[in-house]
Amino acid sequence: MKSAVIVFPGSNCDRDLAVAFEAATGAKPTMIWHRDTELPDDIDLIGVPGGFSYGDYLRSGAMAARSPVMQAVAQAADRGTFVLGICNGFQVLTESGLLPGALLRNAGGHFVCRDVALTVENAQSAFTSRYAAGEQISYPVAHHDGNYFADEATLDRLEGEGRVALRYAENVNGSARNIAGILNDKGNVLGMMPHPERVIEAAHGATDGKRLFDGLVEGLLARA
Amino acid sequence: MKARIFVTLKGGVLDPQGRAIHHALEGLGFDGVNDVRAGKLIELDLADGTSDEDIDAMCRKLLANTVIENYRIEKVA
Numbered sequence: 001m002k003s004a005v006i007v008f009p010g011s012n013c014d015r016d017l018a019v020a021f022e023a024a025t026g027a028k029p030t031m032i033w034h035r036d037t038e039l040p041d042d043i044d045l046i047g048v049p050g051g052f053s054y055g056d057y058l059r060s061g062a063m064a065a066r067s068p069v070m071q072a073v074a075q076a077a078d079r080g081t082f083v084l085g086i087c088n089g090f091q092v093l094t095e096s097g098l099l100p101g102a103l104l105r106n107a108g109g110h111f112v113c114r115d116v117a118l119t120v121e122n123a124q125s126a127f128t129s130r131y132a133a134g135e136q137i138s139y140p141v142a143h144h145d146g147n148y149f150a151d152e153a154t155l156d157r158l159e160g161e162g163r164v165a166l167r168y169a170e171n172v173n174g175s176a177r178n179i180a181g182i183l184n185d186k187g188n189v190l191g192m193m194p195h196p197e198r199v200i201e202a203a204h205g206a207t208d209g210k211r212l213f214d215g216l217v218e219g220l221l222a223r224a
Numbered sequence: 225m226k227a228r229i230f231v232t233l234k235g236g237v238l239d240p241q242g243r244a245i246h247h248a249l250e251g252l253g254f255d256g257v258n259d260v261r262a263g264k265l266i267e268l269d270l271a272d273g274t275s276d277e278d279i280d281a282m283c284r285k286l287l288a289n290t291v292i293e294n295y296r297i298e299k300v301a
């Protein structure tokens with residue numbers, strides 16, 4: 001079970017995500033610099049971390065999405081490698097076209113940094129298998145541009161195909177249909193604004209995020 | 225040759241920045257402002273002979289996110 005975490009200039013959740021991956025897989029992930037053009041062979045899981053890649057220049061995630069390593073990530077995702085994008089990582093995945101829609105400035109205009117109640121909408125995905133459908137959990141959010149936007153047809157398609165993984169139980173940022181996290185059509189890419197990697201140990205004050213990583217790794221090992 | 229790229233949010237896409245500017249204008253006593261939408265101006269200094277297709281591709285591939293934004297290209301002599 002090999003994992004990797006992509007590191008852009010301005011990433012700041014890369015080490016937290018690496019800790020979460022290591023706790024779940026038992027092995028240290030490979031840290032991949034944004035200028036790398038190839039990923040190591042047989043990577044099973046790629047993390048695109050939170051932060052402020054390239055200082056959020058132009059649009060959040062826009063520059064990172066065009067960096068050399070993201071082409072390799074897109075190719076890996078196409079081959080079925082699992083990709084988890086959190087916060088800025090979600091923005092990077094939408095900007096690179098791996099996930100539909102876009103993340104706009106929060107509707108309230110403010111940076112939102114606090115715990116938020118979420119509803120697990122789809123508990124069938126590889127990422128959410130250890131949660132129950134409809135279960136309410138809590139992850140922290142910390143973002144300025146988390147207002148999920150897509151046209152109505154895209155939103156209908158996401159809902160119809162069960163690709164809304166997580167919804168905000170309280171809409172903290174104006175997201176369309178309270179969407180907090182979405183899957184790609186094959187179910188191997190998840191992008192989400194909330195931070196599961198910040199709630200994986202008792203010392204964090206909560207452990208709701210641990211099941212995401214444990215369930216994902218369990219599922220990947222079962223597939224192999 | 226130079227080109228100016230105007231990037232604006234599509235109609236219907238919420239613009240909290242524009243709304244904040246609107247409120248600030250009202251706070252300054254400007255009552256006649258109906259709406260404010262904020263956008264970006266990107267100035268490109270281009271090699272002579274850069275094709276319109278290339279400039280358009282720059283907009284589509286990076287400068288604008290066409291999911292949420294429109295762009296307009298203005299070539300400056």
